[in-house]
């Protein structure tokens with residue numbers, strides 16, 4: 001009987017732990033540390049003077065097409081990281097006179113520069129007159145990242 005009670009207590013504790021684990025743990029990692037997050041990448045036109053932003057973003061096997069973004073608008077897409085951690089998206093952007101090419105999503109394993117800025121969910125790249133910024137979501141500020149080339 002005593003052994004049975006002990007078993008019940010153990011079982012109840014194990015069940016509580018199992019149910020609460022997702023809250024306690026790092027919610028963006030599963031128990032074996034493999035990420036299967038769904039990410040969003042955003043490209044925002046924050047150029048002044050009514051300028052259109054041209055953007056062409058792609059990955060190895062996903063061409064998102066050529067976009068002309070009206071002032072103040074954005075385009076965005078979402079995807080799951082591939083199993084091998086090789087997901088990479090990059091964009092070519094142009095204001096008409098100036099242009100830039102940059103990686104907008106890559107997988108990090110030994111640091112979290114991008115993941116932190118994206119808050120493990122949304123990578124927000126913002127084209128401004130002096131260059132391209134990335135939003136640091138946890139700090140709610142835009143950080144200069146790439147300058148335009150002429």
Ligand SMILES: *[C@@H]1O[C@H](CO)[C@@H](O)[C@H](O)[C@H]1NC(C)=O
Nearest residue numbers: 045046047048049071072073
């Ligand atoms: C650029 O961003 C600022 C701050 O979010 C906003 O106030 C402004 O209206 C934006 N301008 C354009 C042209 O998108």
Ligand SMILES: *[C@@H]1O[C@H](CO)[C@@H](O)[C@H](O)[C@H]1NC(C)=O
Nearest residue numbers: 040042073074075076077122
């Ligand atoms: C994605 O972009 C569209 C415009 O193309 C916008 O209406 C929508 O709000 C954006 N979605 C998110 C999650 O920001």
